[in-house]
Amino acid sequence: MNLALWIVTGILAAVLLVSTSKMYVPREKIAAVGHAGEWVMDFSPGALRAIGFLEILAAAGLILPAALDIVPVLVPVTAVCVALLFAGAVVMRLRRGERGTITADLIYLALAVFVAWGRFGPASFTG
Template sequence: MNVALWIVAGLLAAVLLVSTSKMFVPRERIARAGAAAEWVLDFSPGALRAIGTLEIFAAAGLVLPALLDIAPVLVPVTAVCVALLFTGAVVMRLRRGERTTIAADLVYLALAVFLAWGRFGPAPFTG
């Protein structure tokens, strides 16, 4: 169970780090990547920077507290926050009518919930 939770934490951290590109790449260029990326045009550059900043903190919070053994309880707390982030992404996609592109967000949401459950429940870092 511990290995699976580490893999999920690493995968979610990687996904969050990759998605921070919205902080550095112009919105118009991202939107040209395809229908799944057009949502960036609904947000201001400042809002995209704020979302990207939260994603950087989330990526760090999923891995670093446990690796450094400094407040490892932050890992499941961060996983709950990541689940909330992806819940917002699912709601945004539903409002935009993007039902075909919602699958990835639902998978990431499920992984974040699994990580939170696993680290709060059967495989915590403490105890």
């Protein structure tokens, strides 16, 4: 169970780090990629930077507390925050009518819930 949770946590952290590209790539270029990227035009560049910064913090919060054994309870707390982030992404996609591109967000949401459940419960760092 612990190995599965580490693998899923690593995948989530990698997804979050890749997703921070919106901080550096112009909105117009992301939107031009296709229908899945058009959502960035609904947000200001400052809002995209803020989202990207939160994603960097989330990636660090998923890995570093446990790896450094400094307040490891932050891992499941961060996983809950990541789940909320992806729940917001799902809501945003539903509001935009992008039902075809919602699958990845739902998968990441499920992975974050799995990490939160696992680290709060059976594979807790504190127990």
